Amino acid sequence: MKKVYYALLFSFLMLSSAEAQEKQTFAISNGSFLLNRKPIQIHSGEMHYSRIPQPYWRHRLKMMKAMGLNAVATYVFWNYHEIAPGVWDFKTGNKNVAEYIKTAQEEGLFVILRPGPYVCAEWEFGGYPWFLQNVPNMTIRGNNKEYLAATKAYFTALYKETGNFQITKGGPIIMVQGENEFGSYVAQRKDISLEEHKKYSAAVFQQLKDVGFEVPFFTSDGSWLFEGGALPGALPTANGESDIEKLKTVVKQFNNDQGPFMVAEFYPGWLDHWAEPFPLQKPEQTVRQTKKYLDNQISFNYYMVHGGTNFGFTSGANYNKEHDIQPDMTSYDYDAPISEAGWATPKYNALRELLKTAKTPAVPKQIPVIAIPNIDLTKTVDLEDLKSNITPIIEDKPQTFEQLNQGDGYVLYSKKFTQPINGKLELNGLRDYAIVFVDGKKVAELNRYYKKYDCEIEVPFNATLDILVENMGRINYGSQINANNKGIISPVIINGETITGDWEMYKLPMTTEPDLRPYKNSGKVNRPAFYQGTFNLSQIGDTFLDMRDWGKGIVFVNGINIGRYWSVGPQQTLYLPGCWLKKGKNTVVIFEQKNERLQTNLKSILTPILEDLKPEKGQ
Template sequence: MLKLTRTWCLLGALLAAGLSAPAQQKHTFEIQDGQFKYDGQPTPIYSGEMHYARVPRPYWRHRLQMMKAMGLNTVATYVFWNYHHPSPGVWDFSTGNRNLAEFVRTAQQEGMFVILRPGPYTCAEWEFGGYPWWLQQNKDLVIRANNKPFLDSCRVYLGKLAEQVRSLQVRQGGPIILTQVENEFGSYVLQRPDIPLAEHQQYNAAIRKQLADVGFEGPFFTSDASNLFNGGSTPGALPTANGEDDVARLRQSVNQFHDNKGPYMVAEYYPGWLDHWGEPFVRVTTEKVVKQVATYLQNGVNFNFYMVHGGTNFGFTAGANYDKNHDIQPDITSYDYDAPISEAGWATPKYKALRELMLKHVKYPVPAVPAPLPVLSLPPIAISKAVSLFDLKRDVKPVRNDTPLTFEALGQGHGYVLYSRKFRQAAKGNLQVKGLRDFATVYVNGRRVGELSRQKNTYTLAVDVPAGATLELLVENMGRINYGALIVQNTKGIIEPVLLNDAPVTGNWEMYRMPFEQVPNLSAYRAGKSPAGQPTLYSGTFKVEKPGDVFLDMRGWGKGLVFVNGQSLGRFWRIGPQQTLYLPGSWLRQGQNEVVILEQLNDAPQKSLKTIDKPIIDDVRL
């Protein structure tokens, strides 16, 4: 008992001082005698997952302080390849939230270890599981496979990543103690029995080797359900279990693939769960979470809360799932996850109960809980300008083709494409867009006649197109699938011929690219009345005396995007469960601010945008 107490005291001193020491002070972190050891001392990992890409950079330190005040000593984060490599030849590890090295250094300054999860595949409810969309343009490249073009691309990515964080590994004086190999590969092996197991294993081993070759020092680990280690584990990496609540089963699985000894770690323990548009918000009770974490603590199990703080899927970063009832299940903008630390960084009842539990078990110092960041409730923001989306067509050069082209063929990754075709002769009947990816509003001469939705498995619509009229489909990419076998089939837009009464509609298609990666400049367009049912861009200005967090109340709006001061807050959709959008105060300015809203449905012209002092993320309105 005296030895254990001395170890905890030493760990407390190391966490309080050693991790924030100058970078030249090197340390060790190793797996020895079935334990994690930091500088030779047994050191349990009590970790929380937080993704720097989902949290505004000015808030990183606050969120890390919240984690430490919950009793945790480690932060785990995915690195999203597509977040740092948005287009061929373009790499960004410095702007906005993309400065990974700064995030790691901030964690070190706050006395936290770091677990790095670089993929290349991440899942994480993130667009395309972290893969760059344009990989699909190489017809010889096979994603997530023992395929040379793909592995060559992975090697370039991992090399670029290593340049940023190689010096931040624990042996170099940094806080990075563990690096993950691939991610949940065992489930993919199960989903792809068409590929021989040996070939799967060759791919997994190749990623492990690439990580070492570019300078990652380990220790390495894999992360899978405990019954999938046969497909997901790889030599030279510690197998860890996801979602495992049975300690005996955890030990048995790890022992089988790790020399009959630990350490034993649940790399993803779920205190909440992910959420899709049009489905109820998922909650996990505080009592269940506290009971399970107590079991881990009492049995010497290392763990990582996935998520301890989820943050937000800003812009077009949200991914999607699918199941037998839905061709796609797009993830909502909020990544609150019912996590202990809410989307806005608040301490939830779950957080407080877990903090009380951790205080009973850890011997190192646990600081006080930081104060919550201020929240503003603003007067209704008046809409001062409305511009029809169709007015933007004049500044977009269309691509012409006999049949509709995919986003990828058009050189576009995200946002929208307006597919347009003029009919010389009248046409009437069932319009079929079986290749819709993912949502479309359909217009005849600018009048909305219906919607098509992959989420609702709705691909057919009755239309009546007069002679000389124009049929248009505004098609939205709602996020590429990030999990499962269909990740290799992730092109967007219209990917099959459009049919009318079962006959292909060919010739004279025009496609207008509208990626909305940046806020559109509406000053070049004349304001006017926006007809109901026509996609419209609204803008307004509002003043802030002292910036603070804001929740935009999107009840009463239909579907679309919101930008504030040029920052994309993400998607809204009236079906819920999310009815508000989180606006971080760090993105506001003292004085004048601007909001721009793309309203795709526009059932009625909008006059104002309201705010509220708390989120609404559990209100489904089908």
């Protein structure tokens, strides 16, 4: 028995010794990144697990490795995981961040974790859960106990999933970011003192350490914003900085007169908004800047190396003075080296030639692509039919999405008038897009992007006013992040009169595919409608739904919301991953808000259309 015991003990000690030998170290010391005590240059690419179907994670990580990269960076989207107050999901489908990190390690990539709590990323509300806005006394991104209690709960939940993947515990995580681009927020919020800003960022940074993150920390900001964003004990990195000497000067200024030097967001492309041109960057421009970094021992992270897709209602919006909102497109292609569908682009091939070594693996095979020539749409149902089966919430005045305890989708505001009223309808608090109907007849489209907040209206005796309002994505960047309620957020005014009394509100969150089985065909031109169809496949592959003949809405395929479409472009197709299709019968449901003509079919094509801009009529 003793022999067996000592044999087992010897085996355990040998195993522990082997594991200790395999465990790597990573540190920032003497002005360098050190891997196993030897200097290393980080060649990273940003890729977000939530924007790629889980079955494709490994393929995309292999694409990164074959490009010559040694690390992957990812934001963690708080609102992707806290799906209701105190309810966490780190396991379902794309939400399994631990599996993503594990897969990256298996593919030989280190991981740079960017947990926020604010992330920007052209993502809904910059990563914040919408319901934080309902917490009394909470100020988002501020030094107040309600907010800091929420961030602590988030970091605690995240650490349980990712903490053991730190390199100090044998995992691939080599660095963790403290906050995100906080210097730009400090610059925008001059109404708050720098001292108060610093108290907040220091508190969040301390929370990351308190829950157990122990690998080196860093911050990322524009090089001119370090004063507001840099944190003692975290390496400052400069986003988008192409001037090598400027990079080195500013990092030394805020890092004890030494490096290492890193550009945590090196942009090989740029983000895209609806109704605006699709920005492009020539491959040679990206290659030239990469070579400058390589020659000067500058570490970098391509933002994005692969953008992926804003499936469902995950896309956010920017804000500027010209447009009250700039909604982000469903496609997050970003003109990145790896396309939205995971293809090697000319930019990818050019960078691979620059970065590859003798050990760089071959480029993985492209996922098959198919075209579906015709999908018959056999049913169309007027929104009014679904409305009749929804119990409305009735209040004296219109309620916001948040007051209705709804995050995404649509709300139909309905008001019955017992007296006629004519004049200008004003929806100055529209968030974000509305179609106005009187007794079922379309009167106008109002739109926050075009700053169109009013229209002439005639409401006869005993008529009903319906206003269908769409949330096009909460603002993810800028000072307006604390003004992110959706729906109708101010009084409805007609002919100078505030309209109150018995507003009926029908919630249409569209978090799941609507069940159209109880309804008969009833779709009408210029009325919001649902379309349903089926199609059979003998083989599956990626494809792109052609939405050029449609107006505005969302598409479900096999119950999955694959995102928004809008005729203004420049995006005119929706990426449909083949891993979400089935051999045999597949289903599609489309919610078409404008419905300017009745549709009978839908098709898919082999290549995306992302550069076809068609401004709205009358704008």
